[in-house]
Amino acid sequence: DTAVSQTPKYLVTQMGNDKSIKCEQNLGHDTMYWYKQDSKKFLKIMFSYNNKELIINETVPNRFSPKSPDKAHLNLHINSLELGDSAVYFCASSQDPLPYEQYFGPGTRLTVT
Amino acid sequence: EDKVVQSPLSLVVHEGDTVTLNCSYEVTNFRSLLWYKQEKKAPTFLFMLTSSGIEKKSGRLSSILDKKELSSILNITATQTGDSAIYLCNAGGTSYGKLTFGQGTILTVHP
Numbered sequence: 001d002t003a004v005s006q007t008p009k010y011l012v013t014q015m016g017n018d019k020s021i022k023c024e025q026n027l028g029h030d031t032m033y034w035y036k037q038d039s040k041k042f043l044k045i046m047f048s049y050n051n052k053e054l055i056i057n058e059t060v061p062n063r064f065s066p067k068s069p070d071k072a073h074l075n076l077h078i079n080s081l082e083l084g085d086s087a088v089y090f091c092a093s094s095q096d097p098l099p100y101e102q103y104f105g106p107g108t109r110l111t112v113t
Numbered sequence: 114e115d116k117v118v119q120s121p122l123s124l125v126v127h128e129g130d131t132v133t134l135n136c137s138y139e140v141t142n143f144r145s146l147l148w149y150k151q152e153k154k155a156p157t158f159l160f161m162l163t164s165s166g167i168e169k170k171s172g173r174l175s176s177i178l179d180k181k182e183l184s185s186i187l188n189i190t191a192t193q194t195g196d197s198a199i200y201l202c203n204a205g206g207t208s209y210g211k212l213t214f215g216q217g218t219i220l221t222v223h224p
Contacts, residue, residue: 004155031210041199041217043156048210055210090155099145099205099212104155 003027006091006105013081014113020077021108023091031055031097032074034066035090037107043090049074050097081112115140117204119215127223130192134218136202137184144206146185148176151199151217159187159200192222 004025013019025032034046048056052068063079074091091105116139126132138146145163149156160169162178162185169176173190189196199219205212 033210033212035214041151041219043201043203043214043217045212045214050209056208097209098207099147099161099203101147101158101161102156102212104157106154 004091004093004103004105006089006108008108009106010109010111012111012113015081015083017081018077018079019081019110020075021089021091021110023074023076023105025072025091025093025103025105027093027095027103029093029095029103030071031094032068032071033092033094033102034074034076035092035104037088037090039087047074047076048097055097078110081110083112086110086112115204115206115211115213117202117213117215119200119202119218121218122216123219123221125221125223126192128193130222131188131190132192132220134187134189134200134202134220135184136187136204136215137182138202138204138213139183140204140206140213141208142206143183143204146178146202146204147212148185148187149201149203151201152197156201189220192220194222194224196220197222 047066088107092102094100094102148159160176167178199217203214
């Protein structure tokens with residue numbers, strides 16, 4: 001069973017388009033995250049949700065809008081895609097909103113052309 | 114703003130060597146430091162160190178937290194080619210949901 005799953009795994013799109021990435025975890029965790037990993041492999045937190053409530057928004061452009069319909073899902077919608085949005089996006093979950101072991105999804109490689 | 118710095122950024126060794134990776138942190142109300150290994154896909158958890166658990170060991174990997182120096186080391190003894198990966202360190206305090214990652218150390222182990 002996959003603990004944290006993301007779809008799609010690859011996404012190639014043109015500038016200006018709107019796209020969504022879905023994330024689901026079956027671990028029963030209360031906290032979920034979105035991270036962006038750039039070409040230099042630097043992993044930067046974007047959003048944290050605890051029990052469907054946003055708890056961290058790390059100065060991400062408002063073109064990025066997370067949505068958590070329930071504790072097991074955290075989706076990421078991106079409007080008006082830009083070249084600089086090209087990266088790998090990881091979803092993660094953890095048992096605790098305080099610093100704790102995180103389980104990462106396989107990542108979504110987004111390429112904006 | 115919280116800050117986590119890892120060194121070296123990259124390291125190339127031969128099988129059998131011992132390596133030490135460093136992670137220093139500046140985190141408000143520090144609570145935990147975690148190490149992850151990232152091979153081709155997602156990071157996977159290695160260790161979590163806190164004020165009450167400053168040393169962890171699993172097989173050839175071990176990690177120590179130095180609360181005075183605000184740093185941690187990850188040691189890998191008798192390295193194998195399968196240890197080739199990016200090693201990530203992150204740290205957080207008492208703010209919910211906030212974790213800061215370091216830049217990572219790219220370890221390459223040659224046969």
